[in-house]
Structures are given as C-alpha cells and as structure tokens.
Amino acid sequence: MKIQAVIFDMDGTIFDSEPVYMKINQDAAKQLGGFISDELYHSTVGTTMGESYSILAKGLADDFPMDKFADLWPILWDEYVKENGVVLKTGMLELIQYLNANKITKALATSSYRHEAELCLKLSNLRAEFATIVTGDEVKNGKPDPEIYLKAANNINIDPKNCLAIEDSNAGAQAAINAGMQTIVIPDLIPVSDEVKKHAVAVFESLHDVIDFLKT
Template identity: 40%
Template sequence: MTDRTRAETSLPARTTPIRGVVFDMDGLLLDSETLAMDALEEAARDLGHDMPLSFCRRMIGVPADGCRKLVREEYGADFPMERFFQLQEEHLRRYVDTGRLVLKEGVEPLLELLDELQLPRAIATSSSRYRAEHHLKLAGLDGRFDAVVTRDDVIRGKPDPEPYLKAAERIGVAPEDGLALEDSHSGALAAYAAGFRVVVVPDLLAPSEDVRGKAFAVVESLLHVRDWLRRVDM
C-alpha cells in the first residue's frame, strides 16, 4: 500500500515551552497500519467476505470496540465477528513476527533528542496492552517511554480524551504544557480535546479539514518535530 499522504505545512517557529511528549503508536511510531489493513483484508477473505481497503481504513486509530461497531453496521449481526478479529490478530502477529514491522522515519532521532533534553514521554494507543508491549519489544522501543497507556487502561478510547489525559497524568505533565503526536483523525481529536498541542504526521489517511483546523501543525515526518524541538525554547 503505497498511497501515503504527505503533509503540506511545517511547524511554527516558536511556541510556549514543551514539558512532555505523548505519542500515538500505530502509524506514528510503528509502520504497522499497512500490516493491520492487510490482516483485515486477509481475515475477511478467509471467511468468504470481501472487505475493501476503503472500509478497512475507516478503522484506523479506532479502538477495538469501535471497530466492531463499524463492522456490525456494515456486514450485519450474522457476521462472525469474534472469529474475524481472531484471524486478523493471527495474521497481524505473523506479519510482525516475520520481520515486517519497522519504525517510522525519525523515531530514533526524536527519542534521542528527548533523552538529551530529559523530557518525559508516554504512549497513548488504541491497541491492547498485549499488542502494544509485543510490538514495542520487537521494534526495540520497550523501555524508551515513561508510561504506556493502552485501550485496556481506559474506559473510553479515542476520540475520547481519556487516553491522553491519563498519559499526561502518568508523566506528570499538564496537557497544555505537552505536545501530542498523532497520525489518525480519532487520535488527533482525542489529543486536542484533552488540551494538547497536536502535531499530525499523516500515514495512510490525509487529515480532514476538521483535524487540520485543530492541529498545531501537520508535518511530513517526525524529523520535522525533532528539528523544531531543537529550536524552541524549552
């Protein structure tokens, strides 16, 4: 899947200090959304259904309960929901365990800068605790974050602000002093609702006009964020 949407703007030259950073995981730190889309399509084929990519992409950044709701509305109450998502998880795990999971551009340089600046950082993801820990370990990122908030840790997932509010609390940073990094619509809206400055780094989906209006900036890669943090007064 090569249809990756690039950004059109760069970050403003100056802002108020940043005291901590909260990252999304899939599609932002890890190049995993393409794998998730492939796994959804393969799981549907296993069950004799056609699930177009356009529909699969509606599930990007959406917690599991929200994905189930989308599938139920599209395919009806008789769709074998649990078996479908079990197969999707099995296919995704196979892709990941056979070396297809890689870091997105700029992840390591940005984390190295945060180490240098001694800025706390967290992850707020819609993935389960098991998947998050498994993927972060395989990608060599386990231990690089002060907190990891998963779908298992909150009552309401994205686009509700709860994941970002909990991440901010765990690293001791007020949302208005933090920077949120997201690739998805639901994630960006969650971070904005929590009170963060939100930088969107598009992956498979172009940001909507609503997201563009709320975002602090839309940039091409995390390298732009790294360069900006070097310049801004901390």
C-alpha cells in the same frame, strides 16, 4: 509554552504498521468469506478495538462471523509480526535521541491493546523508552475522547498543556486536542480533516520535522 513531554500514538506514528493491520484484517475476513475494502478499513483507523469491530460489522454481511474474525486476525497478526518484525517511521530514532538529550519525557497513548503494543515495542527495542504506556483496553472511552491522553499525562504527572501529542489519524489528533495538548499530525493512510487542521499546531510530513519544531 515549554514542552515537558511528548505523547506518541503508536500505529502509523511510531510504526509503519497501519498497512500491515489493514492487510491482516482483509486476509482474516477473506478466510471467513467476507471482504473488507480499503475504505472500510480506513474508517476504523484511530478507534478502539471495540469501535473498530462495530464499524466493520456494519460494513460486512449480516451473517459474517465477527466472533471468529475477532479470534483469527490477532493470530495472523502475531504470526506476521514475529516473522517480519516492525518498521519504524522515518525519523523516530533521531527524535528519541533528541528527546533524551533534552530530558523530555516520552509516553505512549495507543488504541491498540496491551498485547499488540508490548509486542511491537519489544521487537523494536523501544519498550524502555516510555515512562508510561496507555492502551485501548485500559480506557473506557476511545479516541476521539481525550481519556487516553489525559490518563497518560496523569501517569507522568505533567499538565496536558505542557504535553505535545503526535498523531497520524483524525480521531487520535482530536483526542489530543480535546485533552488540551499541543498536537502535531503526521498523516499516514488518511488525509488530515479541516477541523483537525484548525486546532493542530502543525501538520508535518515526517518525525524529522518534529525535531525542528521543538528547537524553535
């Protein structure tokens, strides 16, 4: 089946940003007297911001100030990213070059909000590479619901079955699979679930492997 578009997740797929988000969330919680374990943070990966807050709230003390946390962590994140920049995942630039050379459309479907997505893309000089960007605050239902992937495909007017999705999380991969897309998983913080393995077209170690896949 011909691939006409590649739709990327962002955090953990394009950028090596999940460890940064985890550190910032943990630092913000600590400043407010709370504690977010690695395991608790991992359970939020791939979900929308609202869903992440709900998951964290259940794992934190009943009197933990989630409203203050929601205000604080984006400030800490902005400061960190503006000072340190963002790190691309290995093989991302080479994959972009391959897609451009073969006239394959690129799109982005991220659970992050518009502000975070735009800042990361600006700092990495990748903003112009994507024909459309759909963010978590622009959909009603977050991953693993397929809405965000279906919206991205609709925006570029390409049938989902002719789209290849690249994800790092189980929730994200399931969203793309539910949208009827061919889905590649490159795990980051969390191992790939057996259910996702059943339906993904491949599980790879890096974005370099995607180029070889597209050549076959």
